[in-house]
Structure formats: structure tokens, C-alpha cells
Amino acid sequence: MTDVTRVLRREHQTVLGKLDEFERALERHDAAALRGALEFFDEKLAVHRKKEEEILFPALGRHIGTEVGPIACMLEEHRDEADKFRAFKEAISGDGGPDGRARVRAAGRDVLSHLRDHIQKEDTVLFPMAERLLSEEEKREVHANMETVGSCCPECAQAMVEPNVQKAAPEAYRNFVARHPLLEKSWDLLREAESTGPLDERAVRLVKLGIALGAYREGAVRSAARKARAAGVMEDELHQVVALAASTIGFPSVVAGESWILDAIA
Numbered sequence: 001m002t003d004v005t006r007v008l009r010r011e012h013q014t015v016l017g018k019l020d021e022f023e024r025a026l027e028r029h030d031a032a033a034l035r036g037a038l039e040f041f042d043e044k045l046a047v048h049r050k051k052e053e054e055i056l057f058p059a060l061g062r063h064i065g066t067e068v069g070p071i072a073c074m075l076e077e078h079r080d081e082a083d084k085f086r087a088f089k090e091a092i093s094g095d096g097g098p099d100g101r102a103r104v105r106a107a108g109r110d111v112l113s114h115l116r117d118h119i120q121k122e123d124t125v126l127f128p129m130a131e132r133l134l135s136e137e138e139k140r141e142v143h144a145n146m147e148t149v150g151s152c153c154p155e156c157a158q159a160m161v162e163p164n165v166q167k168a169a170p171e172a173y174r175n176f177v178a179r180h181p182l183l184e185k186s187w188d189l190l191r192e193a194e195s196t197g198p199l200d201e202r203a204v205r206l207v208k209l210g211i212a213l214g215a216y217r218e219g220a221v222r223s224a225a226r227k228a229r230a231a232g233v234m235e236d237e238l239h240q241v242v243a244l245a246a247s248t249i250g251f252p253s254v255v256a257g258e259s260w261i262l263d264a265i266a
């Protein structure tokens, strides 16, 4: 089954990381760092929005419409986002006195809360909806179209080319689901249930890795580690999960687990 929104979720992780940097720069009134972050948002968010507005939303819109409902809401938030960035740029190009600093901080906080909230809605509502409603053929078409747009950073570009689309499902899998269509449907529902809840993509991937380690399932550990990296989890965070597992599952198991992880992400 194609995970058509994976690249967009990965890009969200990059944006959220940049927002954290932006917040720290805002706290210390670091104008140079703020302008650097703005350049990133100007250039990279445009690429991300293009994938949503010109590719994913129209495809999903054929199922749920675009005039009212979640897509209309997200499009409106994109327009609000542009307004909030404009207000921030005006504030930062004003005078640097105490009032000016307060205006910069208020406008920056507005950008932060708006974007974080928007990303959470897409990750928890709109994207799961797309995964549920788009047919496999539509997902492949959406993914192929997204590939033509490019990515916001090397990590997201990597997520784009990683095998998140089963271009050629292994023959054994295809034969299995042909014989057991209800099992395939049940599997899809299980996967859908995994993305339902307050945990963000990174947290989900870390929990999945912890479970796989605890169950001592080599294939699941390898898969969870690869997916976690694709979701923006850093390598040292993976090692921390291994360390957390040590006191519960014992040294021999975590030594093996870490070797599977290192091999999988090499």
C-alpha cells in the first residue's frame, strides 16, 4: 500500500525543526537568525505548499470537494500563513527599539502557533483521510507528480526516493493478498489505526521501534529504524531507544537490536 503523504509528513518534520530554531532566535532577538529562518520558509515552504495545493488537494478534492470542508480550511490557512509571514517581515524591518522588539516577538509567535497548529491538522486529519480515500492508482499518480516538484532539503528528497511506493510489490505479497483480500483490508485498517491519535509521526516511529526491540523482531526493528530515519528521527535518538530497552530486555538483546538498526540505516 502506498504511503502517499509520507514525503509531506517528512517535510513537516523539517519545518517543525526550523520553527524551533526560529523560536529560539525570537527569544534572544537574533535578527540575523530570524532572517535566515525566513529565507528557508520563503523558499522551502513554497515547495511544500505546491505539492499540497497543486497535487494532493486536487486529488483528494475529487473525493471530498474543495469548496467547503477540510481542504477549503487548509487552503484558507495557507493564505493566513502568508499574511502572518508578511506581518512578521514588516515587524522585523521596523525600528529595533523596545516596542519594535515586542512587535517582532508577537508577530513571530503568531507565525509559530499558526504553522504548528496547521501542520498538526494536516498530519492528524487531512493526510490520514487522503491515505484512506485515495485509490492505489491515485496515490501512485500523486506520488509521481510530487517527484517532479522537488523537495525542501536533502533529507526530504531522500524520503521521496525511498521505497515508500510499492512500485513493484513482491510477487509473494501480491499472490498472498490476491488469495486473502479480507486480510489485506484488515491490514490496511490496522495501519490506518496507527496514524489515529495525538502522537506525531516521530513519536509514532520511536514507539514502533521500542515495541519491535521489545518483541525481538529483527525485520520489524530494521523496518522501524528505516521509517524513523525517514520521519526525521536522528541517529542518536535511535540509540537512546536502544539504551531505554536495555534494562527491560537485557544486554544480549539490545546488542543484537542495535546491530540490526545500524545495518538497516547504513
Ligand SMILES: [Fe+2]
Pocket (backbone or CB within 6 Å): 049, 052, 074, 078, 118, 122
Ligand atoms: Fe499545508
Ligand SMILES: [Fe+2]
Pocket (backbone or CB within 6 Å): 008, 012, 048, 052, 119, 122
Ligand atoms: Fe503541509
